Every structure is written in structure tokens, then in C-alpha cells.
Amino acid sequence: MCGIVGYIGNNDCSDILLDGLTKxxxxxxxxxxxxxxxxxxxxxxxxxxKLRNLKxxxxxxxxxxxxxxxxxxxxxxxxxxxxxxxxxxxSENFVIVHNGIIENYRELKSFMIENGTKISSDTDSEMIVHxxxxxxxxxxxxxxxxxxxxxxxxxxxxxxxxxxxxxxxxAFKKDSPMIIGLSDEGxxxxxxxxxxxxxxxxxxYLNDGDLVIITKSDMKITDFELSPKEYNIKTLNISPLMAExxxxxxxxxxxxxxxxxxVADTFRGRILKGGDELDLDISNLDSFxxxxxxxxxxxxxxxxxxxxxIGKYLIESIARIPVxxxxxxxxxxxxxxxxxxxxxxxxxxxxxxxxxxxAVKMAKKEDSKILSxxxxxxxxxxxxxxxxxxxxxxxxxxxxxxxxxxxxxxxILLLALYFKKVKxxxxxxxxxxxxxxxxENINKILKTSEYIFTLxxxxxxxxxxxxxxxxxxxxxxxxxxxxxxxxxxxxAEAYPAGEMKHGPIALIDENMPTFIIVTDGNNYDKVLSNxxxxxxxxxxxxxxxxxxxxxxxxxxxxxxxVPKTLNLLEPFLNVIPMQLFSYFVADIKGTDxxxxxxxxxxxxxx
Ligand code: AGP
Numbered sequence: 181m182c183g184i185v186g187y188i189g190n191n192d193c194s195d196i197l198l199d200g201l202t203k204x205x206x207x208x209x210x211x212x213x214x215x216x217x218x219x220x221x222x223x224x225x226x227x228x229x230k231l232r233n234l235k236x237x238x239x240x241x242x243x244x245x246x247x248x249x250x251x252x253x254x255x256x257x258x259x260x261x262x263x264x265x266x267x268x269x270x271s272e273n274f275v276i277v278h279n280g281i282i283e284n285y286r287e288l289k290s291f292m293i294e295n296g297t298k299i300s301s302d303t304d305s306e307m308i309v310h311x312x313x314x315x316x317x318x319x320x321x322x323x324x325x326x327x328x329x330x331x332x333x334x335x336x337x338x339x340x341x342x343x344x345x346x347x348x349x350x351a352f353k354k355d356s357p358m359i360i361g362l363s364d365e366g367x368x369x370x371x372x373x374x375x376x377x378x379x380x381x382x383x384x385y386l387n388d389g390d391l392v393i394i395t396k397s398d399m400k401i402t403d404f405e406l407s408p409k410e411y412n413i414k415t416l417n418i419s420p421l422m423a424e425x426x427x428x429x430x431x432x433x434x435x436x437x438x439x440x441x442x443v444a445d446t447f448r449g450r451i452l453k454g455g456d457e458l459d460l461d462i463s464n465l466d467s468f469x470x471x472x473x474x475x476x477x478x479x480x481x482x483x484x485x486x487x488x489x490i491g492k493y494l495i496e497s498i499a500r501i502p503v504x505x506x507x508x509x510x511x512x513x514x515x516x517x518x519x520x521x522x523x524x525x526x527x528x529x530x531x532x533x534x535x536x537x538x539a540v541k542m543a544k545k546e547d548s549k550i551l552s553x554x555x556x557x558x559x560x561x562x563x564x565x566x567x568x569x570x571x572x573x574x575x576x577x578x579x580x581x582x583x584x585x586x587x588x589x590x591x592i593l594l595l596a597l598y599f600k601k602v603k604x605x606x607x608x609x610x611x612x613x614x615x616x617x618x619x620e621n622i623n624k625i626l627k628t629s630e631y632i633f634t635l636x637x638x639x640x641x642x643x644x645x646x647x648x649x650x651x652x653x654x655x656x657x658x659x660x661x662x663x664x665x666x667x668x669x670x671x672a673e674a675y676p677a678g679e680m681k682h683g684p685i686a687l688i689d690e691n692m693p694t695f696i697i698v699t700d701g702n703n704y705d706k707v708l709s710n711x712x713x714x715x716x717x718x719x720x721x722x723x724x725x726x727x728x729x730x731x732x733x734x735x736x737x738x739x740x741x742v743p744k745t746l747n748l749l750e751p752f753l754n755v756i757p758m759q760l761f762s763y764f765v766a767d768i769k770g771t772d773x774x775x776x777x778x779x780x781x782x783x784x785x786x
Contacts (some may be wrong), residue, residue: 355388
């Protein structure tokens, strides 16, 4: 999730571009750069690390001029954070910045190398500018060279291009956000409103298939036949902070609603050819997985530990490899059995959790292989690992983890399928096809937010909740309980539904509602019996059930329906209503939803 900013107008724009990148800081980044066109010369300034490093580079140069420019903050996906991988990327006559993932960049890279192009970075994005140069040199003009390039790209992209041959900025997008800002001083293009809100409040939200061609005197939007397209100009009267949250009251609500995109982004470039291929870019572990791997240990804290439990069910069910899951704070002190045939998988959104990092260092001392799952590029835990699988959730600002959790599950699902493929050469394509439907199914549940809000109004005064689920839904019950307690401060605990008879059912009466997952997959009939036992003791029940279940309403007080999916994929959907319910209850109670009391986003101390 990178940030892009562009400008073309009457003013020198280096400060406009740097200010825009600063306002996109919440999107996270590990390197940054700008390119300016001045009198037929394009000058690039790039720096690794924080934006202040780029500012240092630019402010150390005299006469930084140019009234046409593009800029980029990078959230690395292909190629480590470094100056050479930082955008903008250039060819002889063009410079581009890109937000997204080019899924077919390997084919494009081979094509460019065969045509004698010198590749200077490890990124997928660089292939875009070389393609534009290639087609330009086939006697196409700027616009048609761009259009020809677009038709070769597969994946997600928001791209800005400038040329040293003419004073023009071209922009295009697919599955990545881009907006235009209009003012008398010039025209702005950016990933998001906050980047340019200081300069205008007149915006055009671009759509896939739009080609934007901007000069100092004109801005037009066309299709790929260069036929003009209609567009609406929106006037926004909002504060910069409100702009970062978009139309959402809290970052947590924004991040819950981003999960369709973040799960899709995490699958992108890994599930290929509609589910026929799987590529995780960890082939350096293949021989170990095939010949030596005997046990997997997943270690994490909090929500990440819940995704670890999901990992146990998925990896053991799909790949038939034994998996232990341990709280990192326990694992690091219990003198565990570790050896060179053990693969340790630390899961961490921040990559900085002290207990998880300590567990990793302990495992390394025992020569265990480390494969980390993390959301922050090049953070401490990935740096200690033999291999890393990143979640592409983008920065998670809300302390309560939501999109990081579902993207962790996304990575784990692919990892389970990958282990099986390496060990048996069999790829479970049916599961991959089901996974590709998850973003759409998550969206369907997000559309039931208003109904879930009414449930939070009905239940927010209770002081205790029980969360129940079986099989893969038990870790989801744990996650639902954690969400409620950490943001609304209401006591909640979770159990495997089958555990009720062994004590917890003594808690049930009309003052203790139960949130129970009774979807079609994991032991439906048995969970339904548990539900009936609760009702028989006057307990109130909110059920999560599968669409089309005609009987469930007769057995409980309230039902939230989720789309039907494969049993193994139910956790991705069943957690969404619980996230929303917790958020609305907390918001009604007026707690500090994004920064709950006593909590920190990353627990970097024991
Ligand atoms: C989850 O909502 C909490 N914020 C917390 O449990 C968190 O998951 C835990 O601290 C682990 O953090 P990490 O994923 O950054 O390692």
C-alpha cells in the first residue's frame, strides 16, 4: 500500500510533493522519492527509510525547480527497501511511480531483458516504465505508448507518468485508489484525499479504465480509445484527519471495512491464473520442507496467536504436518523441544512484539528454521527470519487488530496449501478458488453493518458475554471475545462449544448473552445442541449462521447470516460480524476505540 502524488501547474512543486507524501505517511512506507521536470530535464531524488531522509537529500541541493512532478512513498512488496528500489523508476525518456502489484512482472521482465533493456531494480514497478519506452520507440506517441502498456499489465496499479519530451502528466489505475484535485494553481493526482487537501477541495474519484491526460492548460479523462469520458467533480469540506479516516468515525471501522481489499491484496501475486497456480516466493525453503520438516511451531501473542490456532487447523488438515501453537510469552520460558527439523513460524502484525521476538531468537539458537508472517516490512522479527511472508494489510492504526488478522489467515491458508504442494505435488485448487471469492463474501457481510449495529444497541448494557465455536470457529470465538473486551471493556470469554458441559454452562442465565458460531461447516448439529442447552437455561443467544439456514431463527434470539463457503474458509467470514459488533458496542459506550485504555499497538516490552 504505497502512496503516490503528482502535480502539473504554474508553481515549483517539490514542496507540494513532499507535503503530499507527508500527508500519506499513515499509509506506511520504507523508502520515498520524487522526480521533477524542468526545461526538458527530469531530476530524481530518492532515499531509503523515513521521509525525513528524502527531505535531507532534496534540501541539500540548490535550485530544486520544476512545475511538473511525481512522488512516491514505498511499502515494499517486491525488492527490499533501498534507494535503487525506491520510486520513481525511469527509462531514457519517461519516469513513473506505481502503487499496486504487477502480477505478470516476471514475464514482462524477461521480455524487456530479451529486448536489451537494462533493469536497475528488483521491483515489479520498473517494468511499467520500460514498456512505455519500448512502445514509444515503436513510433507511438506518449498516450498510445501508455495505452499499449496498460493492455500488457496484469494485477493492481495506480500509475503516474511524466516525460522529458513534453510537459504532460498521464495517470491510470486498476484496483488501486487514485483521485484528481483541481485548482487554479494546477492539477494534482494522488492515492488519497489527505495528500492534496491543503491545496484544493475539488476532487474527481477515478475509475478503472480511466486514462487521465493533464497539461498546464488542460485536463481530460478518456477511455483507452482516447474517447472523452464523463466525470463528476466532488467538493469536500473535511479536516485532514477526517480525510485520513475517509468517511469513517474511527480507524478501526475503516480497517474493518478495508478487509475485502486487504485480503485480495494479500492473495494478489500469490494465487495465479485464477487458482491454478500458487507462488509464495519461498522456494529457498522447498528442500527443507520436502526432506527435513517434521514439526511446525507457531508462536505469537494476542490476535496473532488466534491466527496461529487457525494455522494449526489448516496446516494439519491440508498438509498433514504436526503443528504446535504457543503463546510467545510461554514458549520462550518453557524450555521447548526444538531441533533442525522444526520450522518455527512467528506471527506478528508489528514485527516488534518483545515476547515473539525473544521466542524467535531462542529458536534460532537451536538451529530451527524461521518463517515469519508479518505486516511491517523489514521489522525486527522478519530481520531475524530465514524467510518472510508479508501480509499486505497496509498500516493498521487501530490498536485492536482486524485487517491484520484476516490477512494473517490469508497467508496461513496459502502456506498450508504450499506445504502440501511441495510435499505431494498436489495443489488444492478448489480451496484456492474458494479463497478468491472471499473478498466478495466479506463485502456482503460488511453490507449488514446496520443490522449488526442494531444488535449492539440491544446488547451493549450487558456486563458479561460468552463466545462459543467448534473446530476452526473456536479461534474465531476467542478473537471475538478479545475484540469485545479490549475496546468496550466488557468482560467476555470464549470456549469450544463442546466444553460448555464441563463448567461454563453454570454461568448461563438471562444476564449473560452468548455469541455462538453455528455455521454449516464445523459440527453444525453438535453446536446447535449446545445452543439449545443455553436457551433451556434462559440464556440469550446471538448466532452466526450460514445464509439459507431456515431453522436457526427458531432456536435463538438474533441471527447474523454469512455467505456459504468451504468449511476451511469459514473463519474469514465469521470474524467480521464479531469485529463489527465489538466496534459498535464500544462506540455506543464511548470508549476510545482506536486507542483503548491500558493498550499499545505494539507491545515492545515483556
Ligand atoms: C489485538 O487486537 C491486540 N492489539 C493484541 O493482542 C495484538 O494482537 C498482540 O499484541 C500481538 O501484536 P503483534 O501482532 O504486532 O505481534
